[in-house]
Amino acid sequence: MQGKKVGFIGAGNMARSIISGLVESGYSAADIVVSNRSIDKLMALQEELGVNITTDNDAVLAFSDIIVLAVKPQIMADVLAQLDDTLVDDSKVFMSIAAGIKLARLGTMLPAAKRWVRAMPNTPSSVGKGMTGLIATDNVSAEDQNACGELMAAVGEILWVREETKIDGVIAAAGSAPAYFFLFLEAMQSEAENMGFSHEDARLLVQQAMLGAAHMVVANPDTELSTLRENVTSKGGTTAQALATFTAGELPALVSKAMQAAVQRAEQMSNEF
Numbered sequence: 340m341q342g343k344k345v346g347f348i349g350a351g352n353m354a355r356s357i358i359s360g361l362v363e364s365g366y367s368a369a370d371i372v373v374s375n376r377s378i379d380k381l382m383a384l385q386e387e388l389g390v391n392i393t394t395d396n397d398a399v400l401a402f403s404d405i406i407v408l409a410v411k412p413q414i415m416a417d418v419l420a421q422l423d424d425t426l427v428d429d430s431k432v433f434m435s436i437a438a439g440i441k442l443a444r445l446g447t448m449l450p451a452a453k454r455w456v457r458a459m460p461n462t463p464s465s466v467g468k469g470m471t472g473l474i475a476t477d478n479v480s481a482e483d484q485n486a487c488g489e490l491m492a493a494v495g496e497i498l499w500v501r502e503e504t505k506i507d508g509v510i511a512a513a514g515s516a517p518a519y520f521f522l523f524l525e526a527m528q529s530e531a532e533n534m535g536f537s538h539e540d541a542r543l544l545v546q547q548a549m550l551g552a553a554h555m556v557v558a559n560p561d562t563e564l565s566t567l568r569e570n571v572t573s574k575g576g577t578t579a580q581a582l583a584t585f586t587a588g589e590l591p592a593l594v595s596k597a598m599q600a601a602v603q604r605a606e607q608m609s610n611e612f
């Protein structure tokens with residue numbers, strides 16, 4: 340994978356997360372180029388990470404073996420239509436990270452490009468703890484699939500899926516999921532502040548609890564999550580009271596509903612863009 344030239348079109352939150360994770364993991368910044376419509380985000384990326392920058396998407400196309408399409412789904416069609424398709428050749432692989440745009444639709448947006456990968460990452464990629472689901476068109480060689488997999492594995496865990504509908508499941512379970520946890524932590528921080536802790540102390544309490552819980556989950560792969568929960572829950576104790584409150588509020592059903600809403604939105608987007 341090292342040595343492949345990787346280009347990013349779009350330098351927003353997700354591209355920045357992947358690029359910073361890649362460079363942190365030791366990937367050569369000289370082999371990375373990033374384009375964006377405006378220059379300010381690019382200047383910051385170049386200063387912090389030493390990557391090549393340009394405002395010309397065709398320059399990314401010309402430079403790169405793997406082109407990561409990291410613009411909003413709404414503008415993907417326009418961005419691809421404006422590329423100089425004479426620069427596309429069979430050696431290049433296009434990897435879209437956009438939610439809700441299927442492989443077949445991507446192929447119609449840039450017909451000259453034949454080899455496509457969809458990746459669904461998440462922002463923890465910026466700290467090497469990303470989770471990315473991937474799927475490729477049949478004509479992407481095993482070598483190129485490996486290269487795309489390694490690219491995303493440099494910033495976290497990867498999971499190849501066989502059916503494209505599963506990419507929407509990846510969005511619901513991992514792509515959007517950091518925001519669910521942030522919302523939960525925000526609510527906890529706010530309540531800890533109501534209990535008299537400073538903003539900073541409240542954050543320390545809740546973030547360390549979450550970090551510890553996450554580490555326990557990862558360190559005990561053979562232990563069911565329900566067992567980890569039960570181990571915290573003393574009979575007649577405080578945790579039991581808190582959990583009963585969540586159950587009364589139908590938290591599990593609410594979580595299912597929220598994840599289904601993410602999937603439905605991805606399906607809607609696939610008809611809109």
Ligand SMILES: NC(=O)C1=CN([C@@H]2O[C@H](COP(=O)(O)OP(=O)(O)OC[C@H]3O[C@@H](n4cnc5c(N)ncnc54)[C@H](O)[C@@H]3O)[C@@H](O)[C@H]2O)C=CC1
Pocket residue numbers: 348349350351352353354374375376377380396409410411412414418436437438459460461462514515
């Ligand atoms: N933010 C997230 O957690 C995740 C986002 N995604 C996907 O990643 C993609 C990007 O999302 P974000 O980074 O959150 O959005 P963003 O809005 O932060 O970034 C998009 C970037 O594209 C740039 N851009 C706009 N027009 C352009 C053009 N013509 N040429 C080059 N660059 C242009 C914008 O200036 C902006 O910097 C979306 O398709 C989204 O579905 C996927 C997984 C997770």
Ligand SMILES: O=C(O)[C@@H]1CCC=N1
Pocket residue numbers: 438510514515
């Ligand atoms: O909210 C979104 O549409 C993107 C996809 C997954 C996370 N952010």
